[in-house]
Amino acid sequence: MSGDIQNAVLLSTFQNGKKKIRIILHQGSIVWDNVKPPSEQNSLPIENIIAVQNSYLRGTHPSDEKQFDLNAFTIHYAERGKQAKWLYKSLKLKHSDPLQVASWVKTLQNHLKCFKKRPKHLLLFVNPFGGKRNAMQIYEKYGKDLFRIAGVDVTLNVSQRKDQIKDFLISHCLDMFDSIACVGGDGTVSEIFNGLVLRECKLRGVDPDDINENLPKPRIPVGIIPGGSTDTIAYCLHGTTDPTTAVLQIIFGDSLGLDLVSVYDEHSLLRLYASVLSYGYLGDVAYHSDQYRWMGPHRYDYSGFKKLVMNKGYQGEIAIHSESTKVEEILCRENCNRCESCKKTCDVDCKWHTVSGKFFMVSGANISCACSRSPKGIAPYSHLGDGMLHLVLVKHTSVFNNIRLLLRLSSGGSTIEDLPFVQTYTAREFCFRAVNAKSKWNCDGEVQQQTNIRAKVRCQLLSVLSRGCPLDTPKKSTCCGF
Ligand SMILES: Nc1ncnc2c1ncn2[C@@H]1O[C@H](COP(=O)(O)OP(=O)(O)OP(=O)(O)O)[C@@H](O)[C@H]1O
Known part of the structure; x- marks a missing residue:
């Protein structure tokens, strides 16, 4: 100034x-x-x-x-x-x-x-299909007037099909826009950053399928207005899924760096994700719940209950690449020192080590994955931009223990990390290989068919329009330490 x-x-x-x-x-x-x-x-x-x-x-x-x-x-x-x-x-x-x-x-x-980073020309994608199918109404009610008051010129683009947003971003000229946002859930956000990163690779001649390449950072920051079913990414960024809050975060123009994780099979890049890549229970729930989309967000409760009772376990081998697998119990909140220090350097010496067994669930959480249904998330101490993911391994155990796990996840009290059948590791990269029966991967809520995968964190690859989750986000306490 x-x-x-x-x-x-x-x-x-x-x-x-x-x-x-x-x-x-x-x-x-x-x-x-x-x-x-x-x-x-x-x-x-x-x-x-x-x-x-x-x-x-x-x-x-x-x-x-x-x-x-x-x-x-x-x-x-x-x-x-x-x-x-x-x-x-x-x-x-x-x-x-x-x-x-x-x-x-x-x-x-x-x-x-003097606030030069405040958006003036916003390209806003609306997904009319996700969540309660009311993304357009969310924009009309919470976004339209505020953007007009703030002098933000909004170009609306309503998606007509899956992957249309991604394809649009890969191939269209974006020179007239200084920011991109969406009204939608995690799948819609995922289309945006997958499109932007692939676009940048195309522009700069980078091979996205080569795991050793440094993926280029998109020029344009991304805003997220929740309009999906779970809206985990929006919740972890802003600490709430309130649409007015999300619109104001876009108007402020302040951004923070969000890690993205690139997932590969033996040949190519499958996709990038921002929240969680989950195998076993959550993979099965994502796969089966899609058939019940007409139920809205309740489809997750229905499929979740069914899969919980079935209690399938999956044999697998996981190689973890990390400098230290220990989890430090520091929450990621606005002006996070840990994420700030990683802006400068994310380069560290890492070693591989392997864990194998039969698992109820294997999850690579890039962020805490907190949401209104799970106020602390599956990985409460995972940071938005520290170049690491938290690998949460839940061993195959009794249905009773599965219920304990889900009760902990859905309460704001104790975390799941001290349950004896849960192990959490920090990792910069991990490989998974299935043995015998196979589940599916759930990647930011979307089903991924390939089972044997390799995932690598890309430190602060995306700029997101948010001031971060405030320090005083309340924690609902549970009635018991179940
Ligand atoms: N017009 C459309 N018709 C059908 N599918 C679409 C359309 N536009 C986007 N999609 C796809 O809809 C899917 C669901 O969208 P989204 O993830 O935003 O909502 P959700 O699944 O209800 O929310 P969440 O992921 O937060 O639980 C995504 O895979 C997205 O690619």
């Missing part, structure tokens, strides 16, 4: 509805309070302002041209609410002196111009 703008100080008394308020702009914040008691001090950091606009005079006739009210203006801003949510608010201010109004509007707008 340029020095003059940053150092600007303003102090005025405005009319706000029936109240008179004293308002100060100083050191990157505006602070206001009632002139007359009761005192009600509010503080607003400039980076939380969405827009500052002159008000319009109310015309006497609908055909009258709109005219500015030189004595009034509105500050549109965002405020943190409860449970990681952000709220949209506005402050309408009036003054008898138009010069006072002009000075405030100009100064605040100059401040906002």
Whole structure:
């Protein structure tokens, strides 16, 4: 931010509805309070302002041209609410002196111009098929007006078929856009980053099928407005699946680096994922639940219960590539030091070691995979951008123990890591080889047919529009340590 703008100080008394308020702009914040008691001090950091606009005079006739009210203006801003949510608010201010109004509007707008990373031209994909099939309504209700207020020019693209978003991003010119977002679930987000990375490979002549290649980082940051069934990626980024919060994160333009994991069979890249690659129980649930899509999100409960009772175990051998497999119990929250330090270097010396056995479930979690159904997720200490995934191995055991596992996953209390049949390792890369009976892999909610795979973490390959999950995300406690 340029020095003059940053150092600007303003102090005025405005009319706000029936109240008179004293308002100060100083050191990157505006602070206001009632002139007359009761005192009600509010503080607003400039980076939380969405827009500052002159008000319009109310015309006497609908055909009258709109005219500015030189004595009034509105500050549109965002405020943190409860449970990681952000709220949209506005402050309408009036003054008898138009010069006072002009000075405030100009100064605040100059401040906002310094936020160069805020999106101006957004390409927004809407998946009308995912979740409750209401992605378009989510955009209309929560996104449209806020983007208009923020001056974001939105180009809408409603997907007509699976993989259309991915194909579009690989082949179309994106020069006119400074940001891309979607209203959809994890599968839709996955289409976006798979498309963007493959596009970048094509542009730069990188062979995506070569596991030893450094995959190129897409130029454009990605915003995620939840509109799916689980919305794990959005939840882990923002700490909530509230759509207004997600829209505001896009408008703020602040981004963080998200690791992506590339998955290969013997010949080629199968896909990249951002949340979890899961074999056994979750793979079976993904495969079978797709037949019951008409049930909406309840299809997971139905298929999940069936597969839980069947209690299948799968023999497999897992090779883990890591410098230390130990999990450090540090949560990934906004301004995460661990992720910040990995921006500079992710290069470390790693060794391979092998684990084999019969498993109920094998999961490579790139993020915690927390969601509203599982407030801590399968890997609570997995970070968004530290270049590592958490490999969670659940041994084949009794149905009773499977129920214990699922109860822990769905409660916000104890994590699954201290269950005796669960082992968690950190890894930069892992290989899986099935022995005898085979399950499917569930890759960000999509079924992957190949069984023997190799997965490699790509440190902070994607820029995502989010300020991160706040520190005080509440943890619901469970009634027992089951
Ligand atoms: N128009 C469309 N018709 C059919 N499928 C589509 C269409 N557009 C996108 N898809 C596909 O729909 C699938 C489901 O979408 P998405 O993952 O967003 O929703 P979900 O499965 O309900 O949510 P979540 O993954 O968060 O549980 C994805 O595989 C996506 O590729």
